[in-house]
Amino acid sequence: MITRMFVISDTSSLTSQTLINYIISLGKTLNIKDTCYGLMVEGDDDVIENVTQKIREKFGADVFSKHRAYPIGDERRCRATRGGGARPGYYFLQEEYKLLPSISKVLKEGKFRTFDKKKKKPVDVDILKKTIKEKV
């Protein structure tokens, strides 16, 4: 039994209900929970991996996925039973969520360009000298 999170990119028009309907249409025995960012799906290992692949084929770069260590509603990590405060991993997920629209865009466009980045170097001492003379 494993759990996976399916996170819908913020710019996608896809709703979690559409995702749920699609998963149900696959006819597998699964436990599904609707969340603010998408879904959590729990089931046998191979079934979950197979469903993940199907979702990727169907919805492409609108949905992102990772494993979730804890079962759905696990009290050890649930905010309600833990006395307030999100589980630490939630902040991380929130941070990555912000980047999904731009990742989604690149994956959809299919253009994969690399750019040479210039490393920041300390300013040349002659330039510094010149600037000091001019400005000070």
Added chain:
Amino acid sequence: MIKIAQLSCGNDYSGIQNEIEKAAETVGAKIVFPDVDIDFDEAVEEFGFNPVSPGLKLMIARAKALADKSFEADAVLIATCFRCAEGALIRNELRRYLQRHTRLPVVMYSFTENTKASVLLTRMEALVTIVKRKDLLGRERQVGITMGLDSGSATTKAVIMQDNKIVGKYWSPTTTVLESAEKVVAEALKEAKMDLKDIESVGTTGYGRYILGQHYKAKLVQEELTVNSKGAVFLADKQKGEATILDIGGMDNKAITVMDGIPDSFTMGGICAGASGRFLETTAKRLGVEIFELGEMAARGDLHKVPMNSYCTVFGIQGLVSALAEGYTKDDVAAAACRSVAEQIYQQQLQEIDVRFPVIQVGGTSLLKGLVKAVGDILKTEPLVPQNSQFIGAVGGALLCSGFI
């Protein structure tokens, strides 16, 4: 239900979170985690200390939520991994920050993977006492006629106070809890020229506190951490501000840091006899002198003259005996023994807390002048040894229970 806000780093991965929660539950409290927004760079910036570890940043943001009162809690537990420098710095600064910005009692702990609920229990119990009895702990003057009883594992002490002064006191080795108490109570009453019926309120502390509490119909039955702290700052006349209370016992040691007489961190030894009064007792026997005489000799001797290559009660003392054979004076050997104990306490225990000044040295061993000198030499301070320093628990009990008259 008392809510204890947990600010911590490393707890889940040291496998001790369950122990923390168990300890809280035992004393009728619940551990809670302040909810904070993800963008807490602002909180870190405002705090002014930017640690590299994100877990410590989260602790800062949570502390700010408590300071801003955007999250409600009754007390705070600050805990980080033992031996983490970054964690120790933040732990301590957060403690100060919370004490400046809130009235919440704070207790700190640095844990290892071996930390069990039992060692956390006294701290949690003290937190709960501080929350529930905040007004009582604020008491700085004793009123009426009251009696404090401290039933320790080694000795039992009784103190009778009247109008903020000690009028009767007595101590005796503990044989059975009740018999020893009856004896010291009778002697203390004799000194005070009073009868038991004159006593308006009784407070008990120490491990026999429940038995004595029932027997003497005590109005206050309280753990020794808060009671001893109160007694120590009262006797030393340091009721306001910061202090460290050091109690080197025959078997175990306590080092308590306090703010306005209320404890916020605490360490308790008990693994190594070389870091206890027992080392000095054994040395005294080998030198053929009484323990108090050893203290006087050590005060006369040079703390640094005799080289020691072991701190162990077995091997270290052997070394001291050899030093005598080499021609060192008994005074210098006694001083070396005191230095040895002081160094061990410093290395094994005091590193767990932040030593705050003044250092108030109490308990039976505070009467050993050489040991106080050795502690002062290491901590670069002159420890305060208040009068009646061996009676702090009983004095704390007598002072606090006068709040119930």
Added chain:
Amino acid sequence: MKVFIYPPNSMILQDLVERFGHKPLALAKEIERRVNDPELDSPPMNITEIDVKVGLKYAAIEVPSGVRGRLAMFGPLIDEAEAAIIVNNFPSTFGCMACARTNEITIYLIKQKKVPTLELEYPTNDEEVEDFIARIKNFLEGLK
């Protein structure tokens, strides 16, 4: 190929490694194994005193317990790694990645393995995102 990802709990990295046809060595699966073990009860992670001692394989006894406990989880993943993607400057890496010292030693250990490794910076604008994905794609496609 089994690809170690750093941060090991990153959704983006796990997703991209899978999308480009490899197996990410994701931390969640390691934790999952622990938290679903009915034999243990040391919530929340079921890391036990013994686990923290297992961490001694990677770091000495004077290293804080939180570092050793984390290494007890990351270590086996590093041992399994056939390739690695390291992303530096990830913001808000809490939970498993909350300890800077653990993060430093983790990156060091993976570099010591001398497996093919891609090291990147966390992207902060659209151009960097494109570069980020392109480099990951090229790296993963080059692994055979």
